[in-house]
Amino acid sequence: xxxxRKWIQVIVAILTNGSWSFPFTKTLYQGPLKVICAPGLNCxxxxxxxxYCPMGSIQQLLGGLRFALENGQYYFGFSVLGSIGVLGGxxxxxxxxxxxxxxxxxxxxxxxxxxxxxxxxxxxxxxxLFLLLFVVVLPLVLVDEFGSGSPWFCKFVCPAGTLEAGIxxxxxxxxxxxxxxxxxxxxxxxxxxxxxxxxxxxxxxxRTACPLGAFYALFSxxxxxxxxxxxxxxxxxxxxxxxxxxGPRVHHLPGLHEQGLPVxxxxxxxxxxxxxxxxxxxxxxx
Amino acid sequence: xxxxxxxxxxxxxxxKAPFVxxxxxxxxxxxxxxxxxxxxxxxxxxxVCLSCIxxx
Numbered sequence: 001x002x003x004x005r006k007w008i009q010v011i012v013a014i015l016t017n018g019s020w021s022f023p024f025t026k027t028l029y030q031g032p033l034k035v036i037c038a039p040g041l042n043c044x045x046x047x048x049x050x051x052y053c054p055m056g057s058i059q060q061l062l063g064g065l066r067f068a069l070e071n072g073q074y075y076f077g078f079s080v081l082g083s084i085g086v087l088g089g090x091x092x093x094x095x096x097x098x099x100x101x102x103x104x105x106x107x108x109x110x111x112x113x114x115x116x117x118x119x120x121x122x123x124x125x126x127x128x129l130f131l132l133l134f135v136v137v138l139p140l141v142l143v144d145e146f147g148s149g150s151p152w153f154c155k156f157v158c159p160a161g162t163l164e165a166g167i168x169x170x171x172x173x174x175x176x177x178x179x180x181x182x183x184x185x186x187x188x189x190x191x192x193x194x195x196x197x198x199x200x201x202x203x204x205x206x207r208t209a210c211p212l213g214a215f216y217a218l219f220s221x222x223x224x225x226x227x228x229x230x231x232x233x234x235x236x237x238x239x240x241x242x243x244x245x246x247g248p249r250v251h252h253l254p255g256l257h258e259q260g261l262p263v264x265x266x267x268x269x270x271x272x273x274x275x276x277x278x279x280x281x282x283x284x285x286x
Numbered sequence: 287x288x289x290x291x292x293x294x295x296x297x298x299x300x301x302k303a304p305f306v307x308x309x310x311x312x313x314x315x316x317x318x319x320x321x322x323x324x325x326x327x328x329x330x331x332x333x334v335c336l337s338c339i340x341x342x
Contacts, residue, residue, distance in 0.1 A: 027334070034331040035324050045335045052331040056338055060330045061323070068326075079323040082315025089308035154338035166339035179341045187340035224304035 005098055012039070013101040015050065017164075022047035026172045037083035040100025041212050043158070045165035047172060054084045055135055055212050056154050056161075063139040063149030070147070084215060092223035093216045096206055100213075102160040103206050106198040119201050123208040130157065131211035153211055155183070159191035160205075 016038045019029030029050055038044070038051040045056075061068075061077040068075040087095060096103050110116075134153035143149045154161050166187065170176055197204040206213050318324070 028332065030332045032328075035328045043338060044331045045338045052327055056335065057327050057330060060335070061326065073326070074321045075323050075326050077318070077323070078314045078321070079318025080327065082311045082313075082318055085311025085314060086308055089304055089311055151335070151337050154335065155340065158338070161338045162340055165335075166341065169334060169339055170341070176336075176341055179336070181341075184340040219307070222301075222303040222307050224301075224308065 008098050009101075009104045009107075012099040013104055016040070016042045016101060017046060017048040018050045019048050022168075022172065037080060037087075039084075039087050039095050041102045041158075041160050041210060042100075043154075043161040043165040045161065045169065047165070047168050049164070054080050055158075056151060059135055059139045059149075059151035059154060062136065063143075063151060065140065065149075066143060066147040084212070088216045088219040088223065090224050091216075092219040092226065093213060094223075094225065095216055096203075096210075096213050100206070102164075102210075103203055105163070106195075106203045106205060109195060109198040110202050112199045114199050117201050119204055119207050126208045127206075127210050127214035127217075130209050131214040135211045156186065157190060157209065159187070159194045162187045162191040163195070 019031070022028070028045065028047055031050070033050045034044065034052055036051045037054050037057075038049075041055065042049060042051065042053055043056065044052040058077045058080045061075050061080065065075065091098075130153060134157060138152040139149040141149070142152075162184075166184065170180070194205045194209075
């Protein structure tokens with residue numbers, strides 16, 4: 001299953017970034033596919049992007065909500081929320097493990113041989129703060145003189161945007177280079193920090209700052225497709241703690257079985273890791 | 287005869303919550319589509335979002 005997951009990660013990354021004419025056109029893909037929501041975090045200003053980023057879109061819609069309402073347009077972001085809600089209801093955070101290009105990049109970086117460090121569990125709450133504040137509250141509340149809000153997460157934090165769109169667009173359009181300022185520098189440093197951190201810790205951005213992952217995590221208890229912990233086969237070996245890149249702590253969390261959180265453990269004396277592998281990296285548990 | 291040789295089947299229950307959630311979000315998506323939101327999303331997605339890439 002781990003091999004299948006890798007293949008699906010590659011296929012989704014190619015499909016959501018499937019427009020390869022940008023070296024000639026020097027701009028974005030502008031076809032009709034861009035009305036489709038990307039399942040993972042993938043900047044829609046990336047020159048190769050064929051789909052839209054749900055987090056970017058929702059911030060843009062909320063930021064422009066006052067202006068839209070004044071013009072009789074009820075753009076509350078329902079279509080975007082509906083799209084990611086259906087995906088969340090079906091798969092939850094399984095999407096992070098199987099279909100997020102930025103998560104895939106972090107996984108590849110983590111393969112670089114180095115000493116590995118755990119991420120303190122406390123930091124995992126940060127992503128909910130980013131979702132609530134940077135994606136919903138700030139774009140809605142802090143508006144300019146025209147009543148327009150900014151996409152706060154994209155503008156000040158998102159390392160995926162800098163990596164997938166900022167740098168490529170600056171390379172493609174030299175006239176944009178004159179606009180580089182502190183804002184870009186701030187985002188560039190944040191990107192470097194997360195990419196460096198990804199070498200030493202598993203998926204640091206997903207676990208501490210990703211608002212889309214935080215949204216999908218809300219579906220942990222109600223999602224349709226999930227892995228189940230087989231208590232009868234568990235030997236308490238804690239192998240799953242090392243196998244899953246999201247660092248679950250099954251034994252420390254009561255009621256996990258009831259929640260059906262997606263962690264599995266391998267069978268005693270069984271070298272196949274049949275169950276363990278199936279859970280390997282598929283998903284974040286919280 | 288065949289009934290007695292069968293092992294008792296484990297009772298499987300179908301969880302309703304996921305279907306309720308998926309249906310609710312599907313309805314939300316339909317409302318969004320009905321208000322013409324995808325056109326606005328497409329309009330945004332076709333432009334380079336300078337803010338998104340940190341130079342706006």
